[in-house]
Amino acid sequence: MDLELNYFSNGPEFSDRSQLTQPEITQCMSVMEALRNWREADRALSEASRRYMRLNESDMRAIRMLMQAQKQGRVVTPKDIAHEVGISSASTTKLIDRLVVAGHLIRAPHPKDQRTICIDVTPQTAQAARETVGRQHARRFAAAAALSSDERDVVVRFLTALAEADEPQGDLAAQ
Template sequence: MEALRQWHEAERDLAEASRRYMQLNDSDMRTIRLLIRAQRQGFIVTPKDIAAAVGISSASTTKLVDRLVAGGHLIRVPHPHDRRTTSVEVTEETAQAAHESVGRQHARRFDVIAALNSRERQTVLRFLSAMTEADRPQGPLAVGRFSRPGQDRA
């Protein structure tokens, strides 16, 4: 368990270093990662989508998008199907910077995986899959299965 704790700590340190490198906060980075994934898959993302994915209000989303547009990280473009709204995209420069920093890290992770033989990889995969399942919220923590103190259950 200590090794897992150290790995999680290293991941947090890496995420913090990435935020500092790009001079962004956590919500900014989550938004940029969301948009990069969406663009790669051909999805259109609106400010409403960002609010839902990042878990922030409409007003906070407006401020976030305004800040990232002003910083040269995002652009607003007309929505191709709904003239009442805009869609948001990551600029090529920000996508490239993210790709370069994340790409280097993924290469290092690939090297670690490549150093394992097939049996070792299968063991690690089983372990990580079991840990992922063990960490999914259960019981009252499961999505939609609890209410905040003072709220009635529906």
């Protein structure tokens, strides 16, 4: 187990363990360790995808958002990309320029607003992303399919509770 997990998870000042036996505490720690291992594997896979496509994190976020928008039939402007990625309009222009030159994006006239343009993912980039993400999704789906129906229900409840537990609280929510 890594230092962060040991430091933050083992202290009784953060979690009430009075109703748990030592084997139950150990089992909970194993769940936390398995989550950490999955997060590391997910992070490594994302990094490998970025290297394969020669993209940085902002580029990948923009492309993911554009592909989702294309699936939904939505038009995306540079302003939409700036909002999604959390960067300035100047940085968005540089991002789009870089991805157009690299053959990942295309600019097109906006269908309703002549003052702006819309941005689309090239068919080649969409195909490459679908293939890599598709393979990843298929492996994850197979892992879920290998569980029983009851086990999947437990996992869904756990992950939903974990997502709720990870909502920013107090000082973090204000930022």
